[in-house]
Amino acid sequence: MAEIQYIRNFCIIAHIDHGKSTLADRLIQKGHLVEDRDFQDQILDNMDIERERGITIKSQAVTIPYTAADGHEYELNLVDTPGHVDFTYEVSRAINSCEGALLLVDATQGVQAQTLSNMYLALEHNLEIVPVINKIDMQAADINMARKQIDKDLGLDSSEALLVSARTGQGVDELFEAIVKRFPPPAGKVDAPLRALIFDCHYDPYRGVVVHVRLFDGTLKKGMKIRFMYNGTEYDVETVGVFKLALVETEELKAGDVGYFIAGVRTVSDVRVGDTVTGAENPCEKALPGFREIKPVVFSSIYPVDSNDYEELKTSIEKLKLNDASLVYEKDSSAALGFGFRCGFLGLLHLEVIQERLEREFDQSVIFTAPSVKYKVYVRNGPTAEEIMVDNPADYPGDGRVESADEPYIRASIITPTTFVGNIMTLCNEKRGVQTNMTYLDEKRVELVYNMPLAEVLFDFYDRLKSISRGYASFDYDITEYKKTDLVKLDILLNGKAVDALSQLVFRDNAQARARMVCERLQEEIPRQQFKIPIQGAIGSQVIARETVNALRKDVLAKCYGGDISRKRKLLEKQKEGKKRMKMVGDVELPQSAFLAVLKSKDE
Template sequence: MPEIRNFCIIAHIDHGKSTLADRLLERTGAITEREMQEQILDDMDLERERGITIKSHAIKMDYERPNGEKVIFNLIDTPGHVDFAYEVSRALKACEGALLVVDAAQGVEAQTISTLYQAIDQDLEIVPVINKIDLPGADIEGVSQQIVDLIGCDHKDILQVSGKTGDGVDLLLEAVYELIPGPGREKDKPLKALIFDSIFNTYRGSIVYVRVMEGTLHKGEGIRFMATDKEYDAEEIGYLKLEKMKTDKLEAGEVGYVIGSVKSLQDARVGDTLTTTKNPAKEPIPGYQEVKPMVFSGIYPTDSDDFEDLRSALEKLQLNDASLSYQPETSKALGFGFRAGFLGLLHMEIVQERLDREFDIDIITTVPNVEYEVHKMEKSEVVKKIVDNPSEMPDPGKVEQVYEPYIKASIITPSEYIGPIMNLCQERRGNYINQLHMQSNRVEITYELPMAEVVFDFYDRLKSSTRGYASLDYEFLEYRKGDLVRLDILLNGDPVDALSSITHRDKAYDLGRKLCGKLKELIPQQQFEVAIQAAIGSRVIARDTIRAMRKDVTAKCYGGDISRKRKLLEKQKEGKKRMKNVGSVEVPQEAFLAVLSMDDD
């Protein structure tokens, strides 16, 4: 049997990972010229447009060495964004080596480093590669030095390639064979196969992508998912080429797919271990964890008649994305909708965009927020409550303490932007940890920040204050005590639940003032006066008033006694008072979106 090499590509967004994968597929004959298109491993239009990988992919290539020896390469493509870190860690577990791809013009970025450290922790063999050497702005020497500082290799070990022109790709393929070790081939042990990805097919159920660590899986055998304890039969197994290629068995070291009429993605979770029912493995492969959403947001249809369409759209999205969670909720202001949990901001943006594109549903989303741990008094006992929706926050009088999630953020930037970045992090209640000067005028700054301050518009502000040069990576640390309050917005004394937010007490006054000012501009004038108030509990901290639209009732009075005019004005005043008692204020969509685009000026 030919030798096997299982490897992945580690790279920051837009460093040419998918283009380089295209060249490898071409050189090994995995695709013909007719099948060729840009970023062939990225299935979604959204992935192509944004130049990012959202779902990880795998493909088998048959490589023939210059001496005629045949080798099997399994390339397991990984997402590059921080939101998909768990998917990345499982894909790394399925490999023995990784190509560290760095853009010759942009150099090492934050997310590259975080994924690289994960790969080193899992004892992967790292092959350093500089990509895009054909660019006019390529700084090959400077970027080589950054890689040497990062992983401690020699300059001569770094391969130079161009994914666009194909320069250096043949040397790269040979290096994969020479440098990356082959997998263990223990075929006789009980089956242990790592699920590193799964997709849902309407006709066949969940299709799981596995890397067989030990043992052999035969077609038709009974299989068991160890984390969920669900049992099925392996109706079809095979290799992952561009099209699925059936086979009768998968042995230790190989990568392939398994179809067993698995009804739901929840049964076949990424990171789980697959074993046989006859001769099961005693221990699962370590490292499995439940995927936990970090960011929460309400999703409502703009037209309440679309509620059922939105439900079925979310169900379909969840079939292909097990990390999306949602549950129904209602809002007085927005009607029926769903509270959805996401891995991070990019994940949330992608789900919203897919709802719009693939299902053509107009939606309103509420302000993204995180999960808080609230300790409140109930019958003289302190009770813990997890809150992911501001409207569920108890009254200030009952709250003992609130704990919020903190993250450790690593920001890599050219050194001239240190000032604006530190200002931004201080504004967002950050704790400075350290800064590390790297080669060629670059600095890594580390801060501990409340997650709630990052999910809002932190990434956009970071990019705009550094002209797009800074890159961000973060990891969850712990929950810490904070002085947090619920800020309510009231219109004529009635709270609008969809505009509520949880914020730090020191920032509440400013935020309340800005929100009232913004809503005053956006809510149209009524026939009666409308009071907009921001309140913490029962204490109003800011107020603005929308003046009533006034009809000139005295226009028909030409001259005559003033008492006639006064009488008409008094009558109008009475009418407006009565109208205010029964009138309700229509809040336009822009008002809900305004909260999302609040400026910090």
């Protein structure tokens, strides 16, 4: 292992799709960690979904050896970070493991929403920031524009910005030298008690949990007894090592190093990202700052398409939980869909990723109910009001006991070209957003800041934002507070019976539009029966929307050639009576496509 002055710990931060994973590929290739014949793009992204979508979901780390111009052998620890807003906490822990950050700006798109928010995260942790302008080989690249934005929007010195093309490798050698010269070595004492930050972990089916750590003080060796400071559990270290794409065992890890250890931990949920690891015999005085519990913000129920697959789904979710500690779930049941699970997610992207992983990796056919957020509901309980947290419409108290409700609000930051400002403002106002700031970043771009309810972002907000801005607007948010709202439970009735899986908690003014949309979708999906099927949206006993699936009817008048009208009327009345009787005993089966149709956005 290298001496502490020859170690550099750094991360790459950027907005989605600014070339972070491609730049990591070039650094790994230059460090000769992988043979050219074995190389593949996005080498640190090991999930199929990450490759297809071009996003990083799980952060990775890699140790790159580099011989600098001064002749010394350096050890460069790259901690790769996810770029999406759902995984901000993972990004903050990864940033906390570093002394420097390469801030990537796309020469064709300039500074965007998450470029700013990730830079502020890096500044909070006192990182040395080196701006890097990427994609300089593209025809649409505008390097002068990118430099101006680095000066004006980020407040960094653009004359120090490095020009690279991650795709072609141009400028990567200069980048290596800048990492060595401009990032400081880690500070830490090898002889102090062990203090290490957990910034990630993953599950190995043969060896248990592999814990990713950055050592701030002390030494971590094989056979040592360690303690997790959050829950006080103790383990014996079986293996320590570093990341060189594969896990490479070493004798020990010292202060300043980034590496991993395996200690017979069986589930990922026992390991908390952001927790501090210390020695059991000689513990450090206090834990590293910044740890917090990861709390889900979006909730949805998962049901198997075939109720016989429930046990398989249960096993699949348990296996997924081993790899993703931020997934929260509990058992749930529905009269319409049978047994399933109520799950909590970090955001909508996290929900989509879990859905795709269940379908691909575990071959599960699943139905997700409409996503919901967690509301604070105040229920009358004698003279006082009792506060309960509700994220499932089934748990919403009925019979007029609800006194008031609060919903979570977000601070949304949208950076957009000026030509789309009007349309985006209309969209945000429609979603009950209140504008708090509007800043012209330059002649062509504006930053809009809105306070808006999180629940409004769950339904087709992101898709519509991208379509009205032709993909140019960038969006970032953080949850700020709870505010009063007029909340109602919208029930969907089919043939007079409520379908619990289609119930939703909605803002009262939006209830009618939402009910009408659901009724129209169901009307298209439900097959016709021998009797009329009313589809109704209701708040309590008040029906606010209705559609009807017409009955299949036999032409009972076909055999009447002319003749008396009373004969025809008699036949029609007889048919009507039969339909009425059938409606009373008839049961309407909801096809699976109906549930999926209700959850899709307007434009699909």
